[in-house]
Amino acid sequence: xxxxxxxxxxxxxxxxxxxxxxxxxxxxxxxxxxxxxxxxxxxxxxxxxxxxxxxxxxxxxxxxxxxxxxxxxxxxxxxxxxxxxxxxxxxxxxxxxxxxxxxxxxxxxxxxxxxxxxxxxxxxxxxxxxxxxxxxxxxxxxxxxxxxxxxxxxxxxxxxxxx
Amino acid sequence: xxxxxxxxxxxxxxxxxxxxxxxxxxxxxxxxxxxxxxxxxxxxxxxxxxxxxxxxxxxxxxxxxxxxxxxxxxxxxxxxxxxxxxxxxxxxxxxxxxxxxxxxxxxxxxxxxxxxxxxxxxxxxxxxxxxxxxxxxxxxxxxxxxxxxxxxxxxxxxxxxxxxxxxxxxxxxxxxxxxxxxxxxxxxxxxxxxxxxxxxxxxxxxxxxxxxxxxxxxxxxxxxxxxxxxxxxxxxxxxxxxxxxxxxxxxxxxxxxxxxxxxxxxxxxxxxxxxxxxxxxxxxxxxxxx
Numbered sequence: 372x373x374x375x376x377x378x379x380x381x382x383x384x385x386x387x388x389x390x391x392x393x394x395x396x397x398x399x400x401x402x403x404x405x406x407x408x409x410x411x412x413x414x415x416x417x418x419x420x421x422x423x424x425x426x427x428x429x430x431x432x433x434x435x436x437x438x439x440x441x442x443x444x445x446x447x448x449x450x451x452x453x454x455x456x457x458x459x460x461x462x463x464x465x466x467x468x469x470x471x472x473x474x475x476x477x478x479x480x481x482x483x484x485x486x487x488x489x490x491x492x493x494x495x496x497x498x499x500x501x502x503x504x505x506x507x508x509x510x511x512x513x514x515x516x517x518x519x520x521x522x523x524x525x526x527x528x529x530x531x532x533x534x
Numbered sequence: 535x536x537x538x539x540x541x542x543x544x545x546x547x548x549x550x551x552x553x554x555x556x557x558x559x560x561x562x563x564x565x566x567x568x569x570x571x572x573x574x575x576x577x578x579x580x581x582x583x584x585x586x587x588x589x590x591x592x593x594x595x596x597x598x599x600x601x602x603x604x605x606x607x608x609x610x611x612x613x614x615x616x617x618x619x620x621x622x623x624x625x626x627x628x629x630x631x632x633x634x635x636x637x638x639x640x641x642x643x644x645x646x647x648x649x650x651x652x653x654x655x656x657x658x659x660x661x662x663x664x665x666x667x668x669x670x671x672x673x674x675x676x677x678x679x680x681x682x683x684x685x686x687x688x689x690x691x692x693x694x695x696x697x698x699x700x701x702x703x704x705x706x707x708x709x710x711x712x713x714x715x716x717x718x719x720x721x722x723x724x725x726x727x728x729x730x731x732x733x734x735x736x737x738x739x740x741x742x743x744x745x746x747x748x749x750x751x752x753x754x755x756x757x758x759x760x761x762x763x764x765x766x767x768x769x770x771x772x773x774x775x776x777x778x779x780x781x782x783x784x785x786x787x788x789x790x791x792x793x794x795x796x797x798x799x800x801x802x803x804x805x806x807x808x809x810x811x812x813x814x815x816x817x818x819x820x821x822x823x824x
Contacts (some may be wrong), residue, residue, distance in 0.1 A: 374539040393542035393585070396572075414575050415535045420640060430644040431613065435572045436644065439542045440565070440589065483640070504727040505638030 376439045382407065383451030397441050398422045398433035401448060409449035409478050413507075420506030423479035425450050425508055430486040432505070449478035452485070461523045470519035472510035479506050484520045488527035495521045535576040547672045548701055553637045555699035556676055558584035561729045564701060565589070566610045569637075569645035570653040588701055594648075597621055603709035609648025609702040613660070614639070616647055625709050628716040628737055632663035632730055638727045648702040651684075654692040654758070655729075656793075661688065661759035662735035663718055665751030669707045670742050675700035688758035711739050711747065715818040719810050723797055730754035731798050732806045738769070738818045745769045745819075748782075750811065755803045756791045764789045774819035784814035 378395075379388040382405060389404045401407045401424070410433060413421030417435040425447035426435045452459035458466065461484045471477045483506050487494070494502055499517055508516060541558075545551035555562045561583035563765035565571055574580045588594060589610055596608045597619045605625050607616060617634035636642050636650070636659045636792050651671070663686075669684045676699050681796050682706075687695050696702065710716065716737045722728040733754045739747035748769035753759035772778045792803035 374541055376542050385554070392539060396535040396537075416576060417569060417641060419640075423640055426643075430570075430640045431644045432640045435641075437565075437568060437572065437585075439544070440568060440587070442544075455540055462821055486639070496765055502639055504725065505640040 375401075378438045378442045380441050380443060381445040383447060389516055391438055392439065393439050395438040396434055397431075397436040397438050397446075399522065400438040400441070401433065401446070404438075407448050407450050409520065409534055411475055413479075418507065419509075420479040421476050421477070423482045423506060425482055425486060428486065428489055429448050432476070447482065447485070452481060459485075459493070460526060461488070461520070464519040464523035464526070465516075466470070468515045468519035468522060472508075472512045472514040476506060476508045476510075480508070480516055480520070483524055487520070488524055491528070491531070493524045493528040495524075499524075535571075537575050538578070538581055540582055543584060543586045545586055545588050545591055545783065546580040548588070548591055548594070548703055551586050551591065552675055552699050554584065554586040555701070558582075558586065559614065560698075562586055562699075564649075564652070567612065567645040568649075569641050570649060570655070570773070589646075594685050594703065599625070600706060605705075605707040605709075607705045607707060609704055610646045611648075612644065612646055613642040613650070616660075617642065625655065625739060626707050628710065628718060628735060629660060629663045629667060629707060631716075632659045632718040632733075632735060635659045635718060635726075635733075641727075647705065650703050651687065651705075651796060652692040652694060654688060654690075655753075656691070656756060656758055657729035657731075657733060657754035658759055659718070659730060659733055659753070660722060662733050662751040665761050666716075666735040666737050666749040666758055667707055667710065668749070670706050671702060672706065673697075673700045673705045674703045679703070681706075685761055685762040688760070691757040693758075693778075700778055710737060714739050714747075717814050717822070718819060719814050721806055721810060729797070731803060732810050733759075734807070734810050734814055736811075736814050736818060738815070740819070743773050743775075743819070745772055745774050748788065748815075750782075750815075752790065754806060755807055756793060760790065761784045762789060762811070769785070774815065776816075779812055779815045779819065782815060783808045786811040 411421040413419035422434040563582040613633040640709040721732040737749040768782040787808035794802035
């Protein structure tokens, strides 16, 4: 019996391989093995969404996922959003709409928003808030967060039409 | 929250998984999406020494048409996949909708339909839908494959018919009859992503105002998700007038054994079930479907 496993995956386009204890959570793998500290640890029980990352493009809670579950998959974290010296459109929208206060929940919200745009979802208002139910902001700054994501989703939908 | 150490076995086939589960005895658990299991391990409610992953078994996440007109859905298909599959939306919109009501998008894209059922939680969203649809559960264990009607799958508080070293491989979901009207009503005390206090699945087939087929099931009320058999009997063959619908609602309230918890009292659950059966059936009778 071995409590250690090899985990090979891609994070933000780069391949990594590590031998870790099988009990290693994906969020701790990202933070402690790969030193990617942008993914935050919040409630640790799958409620708050601060640890949201994309697994093959789908939003998942990395505090509920064991690192070996992510073996062979492709992960996107907040570090993978911005280009060289240039914010990702969702980050720019958050900046423009003053959508962060303490910033702790922000990486999770950004990735949840990117997943919506990638699925071609252009929601607003109550319907958008429902889609964001897996992400909590303890500063309660939802008004501007929702506004930023509405702007970003409109922009992303416009880009698809124009493209 | 640091988990206790455990061995992680990645299965390539269902037989591999069954063998690994047998080898691990009582200390082995199946993991698919992990959304139920990992939090229980964090809180040390479960302390498995071996996790047997079935997430990568080829074909186990497939959603395929059945010759009967229904569907076969693999046990590790995620709630997201089930709710978005065109095939499910066309043939079993009640199930697609119920899967889209599970927790939040992040949990739906991780958690699997089979995992949801094997967890045996009363407040499951897909369970009442599958009960109303009279689905069949396909299991594979040391003795080979067997099927269990979903109406016999939930046996008690977080208990199911799953036996030692058995894996839920797929579900057979009969097609909804042409013209069926349906609704899944999830009543939660606070936010949408909460667990259902009353999760009511309903499917009716009408001839004019007469009810030909009534299928009602509920989760979140008692120890397990259950078919509301007496409410169904009160509706079938009857004109769906106010008195008949009220009788069905009373029958539903009378046939459940509701539980008390922090979300609500047993009497509140019973009362809300009566209210929602009445409103949902009346709405469907008037053609306000889904």
